[in-house]
Amino acid sequence: MKALLFKEFQITFNWKTFVSYIALLFLIGTIFGHIQVALFAFTFALMHSSILEDDINDADVFINSLPVSRRMVVASKFLATMIEVALMLGTVYGSKIIVPLFSDLNWQTALLTFAGALILIGFYYTCYYVFGLKLLNVILVILFIMATVVFPILLNLNYLTKLIQIIQFLSEGIGLVIATSSSLLLVIVFYVISYKVYQRKEF
Numbered sequence: 001m002k003a004l005l006f007k008e009f010q011i012t013f014n015w016k017t018f019v020s021y022i023a024l025l026f027l028i029g030t031i032f033g034h035i036q037v038a039l040f041a042f043t044f045a046l047m048h049s050s051i052l053e054d055d056i057n058d059a060d061v062f063i064n065s066l067p068v069s070r071r072m073v074v075a076s077k078f079l080a081t082m083i084e085v086a087l088m089l090g091t092v093y094g095s096k097i098i099v100p101l102f103s104d105l106n107w108q109t110a111l112l113t114f115a116g117a118l119i120l121i122g123f124y125y126t127c128y129y130v131f132g133l134k135l136l137n138v139i140l141v142i143l144f145i146m147a148t149v150v151f152p153i154l155l156n157l158n159y160l161t162k163l164i165q166i167i168q169f170l171s172e173g174i175g176l177v178i179a180t181s182s183s184l185l186l187v188i189v190f191y192v193i194s195y196k197v198y199q200r201k202e203f
Contacts (some may be wrong), residue, residue: 004068004076039092043085043117047124050077055133074195077125078187085117111176115183122190129194 093110128136 004072039085039089039113039117043081043120044124046081046084047077047121050081051128051133051136070199071195074125074129074191074198078121078191078194081121081125082118085121086114089114089117108176112179115179118183118187122187126190126194129197 089110093107124136127139131139
């Protein structure tokens with residue numbers, strides 16, 4: 001498992017890329033007004049770069065020729081990205097101690113942002129293992145259209161407005177617990193699906 005995690009970190013998260021990501025996080029966060037937008041963008045960038053690198057080098061063929069569990073191969077993808085995102089989020093949050101204007105995160109929004117990133121990680125990798133890289137690119141285009149066109153329209157519907165109002169009435173603590181526990185549960189479900197699909201593949 002350590003070797004698999006090290007492979008992922010070598011591809012996506014050496015010290016040069018870490019410094020670059022943090023610098024660009026602040027830049028994009030400043031442009032959009034919210035650092036969370038930048039964090040989600042770079043969560044996607046981390047995952048996509050890992051998958052593209054594996055696809056170019058036929059990494060799955062090589063890895064599966066070694067005495068490693070396929071369960072660990074899938075787990076290393078999920079876990080490495082989660083660690084990388086947590087490091088980025090922690091660095092951005094910690095920067096408030098030095099330069100308060102750099103980040104609008106407090107610990108509550110940081111936790112919710114991480115919960116959202118967990119869902120993105122699980123969904124993305126599951127789509128990759130189930131549909132493959134080519135279909136994944138099509139799915140990403142559809143999701144982009146939904147995020148920019150469909151979701152804003154849905155948010156104007158009455159039932160969604162009422163749902164948002166109900167959530168707002170919940171206490172902050174309960175909302176955080178529900179969001180975090182739900183995201184963890186979803187990640188586990190996504191991991192199981194990904195592992196089951198990957199286990200049936202032939203290399």
